[in-house]
Amino acid sequence: MALSGSLGKKYKLDKSEKFDEYMKALGVGLVTRKMGNAVSPVAELNKDGDEYTLTSTSTFKNVVLKFKPGVEFDQETPDGRKVKSVITVEGNTLHEVQKDPNGGKETVIDRTFTDDEIKMVMTVDDITATRVYKLQA
Ligand code: ACD
Secondary structure (H helix, E strand, O other): OOHHHHOOOEEEEEEEEOHHHHHHHOOOOHHHHHHHHHOOOEEEEEEEOOEEEEEEEOOOOEEEEEEOOOOOEEEEOOOOOEEEEEEEEEOOEEEEEEEOOOOOOOEEEEEEEOOOEEEEEEEEOOEEEEEEEEEOO
16 A cells, blocks of 8 residues: 555554663653653644645643655654654665764664555664554554
């Protein structure tokens, strides 16, 4: 299935592995990590012309990423880091490289869309976290 088949659908977090370690490596404090570990966000991808919008909503934070493939954009992460990201579209995968101009770490986030899920693989240093979102009925 092409990425376009996933547009406008809602996916809810179903499984999360090593997310706490991932956040720790990025310097996220205990209280924010607890919130991050506790919530099950809902994600949705939309596209208008050549611009994508990826929204993640949760009871803790809402995140909206608006981007054009390959074009750097500014983003504030849920823990308040101001980073610069580039997202490229590689088949059904959104490949994000996130750099922190304020001396923080670089991280890579791949989101692969299939019929019934989004698999997120997030890497920083030698830590890889995996989060699986399932299509909502
Ligand atoms: C997701 C996870 C997105 C995580 C983004 C950045 C990770 C670094 C730090 C996270 C800080 C706090 C975590 C709080 C909430 C996580 C979910 C917020 C999304 C609405 O997209 O699965």
